[in-house]
Amino acid sequence: MECATDSTRMPPEGQGGARPICLVGMMGVGKTTIGRQLAAALGREFVDLDHVIEARCGVRIATIFDIEGEAGFRRRETATLDEYTRRSDLVVATGGGAVLAEENRRMLSERSCVVYLRAGADELYRRVARDRNRPLLRADDPRQRIVDLLAQREPIYESVAAVTLDTGDQPVAQVLRNLLPLLPAQPAAPAPLTAVQAPLTE
Numbered sequence: 001m002e003c004a005t006d007s008t009r010m011p012p013e014g015q016g017g018a019r020p021i022c023l024v025g026m027m028g029v030g031k032t033t034i035g036r037q038l039a040a041a042l043g044r045e046f047v048d049l050d051h052v053i054e055a056r057c058g059v060r061i062a063t064i065f066d067i068e069g070e071a072g073f074r075r076r077e078t079a080t081l082d083e084y085t086r087r088s089d090l091v092v093a094t095g096g097g098a099v100l101a102e103e104n105r106r107m108l109s110e111r112s113c114v115v116y117l118r119a120g121a122d123e124l125y126r127r128v129a130r131d132r133n134r135p136l137l138r139a140d141d142p143r144q145r146i147v148d149l150l151a152q153r154e155p156i157y158e159s160v161a162a163v164t165l166d167t168g169d170q171p172v173a174q175v176l177r178n179l180l181p182l183l184p185a186q187p188a189a190p191a192p193l194t195a196v197q198a199p200l201t202e
């Protein structure tokens with residue numbers, strides 16, 4: 001799937017500007033870390049949807065899962081994705097499971113340029129092993145959980161992505177250097193409509 005730059009694929013409420021770049025991929029692949037640096041490199045605002053949800057709820061994601069279940073978290077995720085994919089000039093780090101709902105995939109591919117950051121299970125496990133805020137990894141065997149989730153999600157990430165980048169075990173700065181040339185040129189913001197319309201003549 002290509003990142004179209006024609007006006008029909010601009011965010012519906014966008015007043016010009018470039019469609020958001022949305023990073024998708026597994027927990028720990030680096031969406032937050034790479035996303036923040038990508039935004040700085042492109043002069044865009046960075047938004048992390050997990051962080052927006054946490055800030056709005058006033059609790060960590062693990063607590064949202066405890067209180068509302070995964071379904072409650074997913075409803076919040078869809079609402080937040082809907083809001084931010086309508087905005088322009090952003091780099092958006094999505095949650096690892098944001099691609100699971102068909103509705104979310106449609107928003108992502110219709111309104112944004114989707115970048116899939118991928119890594120193998122061993123690398124992912126190394127990166128998240130010490131972090132306790134990932135409720136889906138509260139399992140007897142978290143490494144196996146990553147293997148299973150990756151197998152289930154990989155085709156879904158690929159189906160929605162316009163750009164796929166294997167991060168391998170490369171450091172963050174190198175991942176960013178590899179990513180920048182893969183991004184399609186973003187459309188420039190159209191000039192504001194200032195022309196005075198000529199009066200209609202009979």
Ligand SMILES: Nc1ncnc2c1ncn2[C@@H]1O[C@H](COP(=O)(O)OP(=O)(O)OP(=O)(O)O)[C@@H](O)[C@H]1O
Nearest residue numbers: 026027028029030031032033095096127170171172
């Ligand atoms: N390319 C990289 N090389 C080494 N460490 C990395 C790399 N990318 C990210 N990390 C580290 O891996 C950990 C997870 O990264 P990050 O939080 O950015 O992942 P994420 O994709 O946002 O995960 P989640 O979906 O759970 O929010 C962090 O400690 C980060 O510093």
Ligand SMILES: O=C(O)C1=C[C@@H](O)[C@@H](O)[C@H](O)C1
Nearest residue numbers: 027050061095096097134135
């Ligand atoms: O992979 C997932 O389903 C998740 C990843 C995180 O980013 C959070 O959105 C949450 O922990 C769920």
Ligand SMILES: [Mg+2]
Nearest residue numbers: 031032050093
């Ligand atoms: Mg993150």
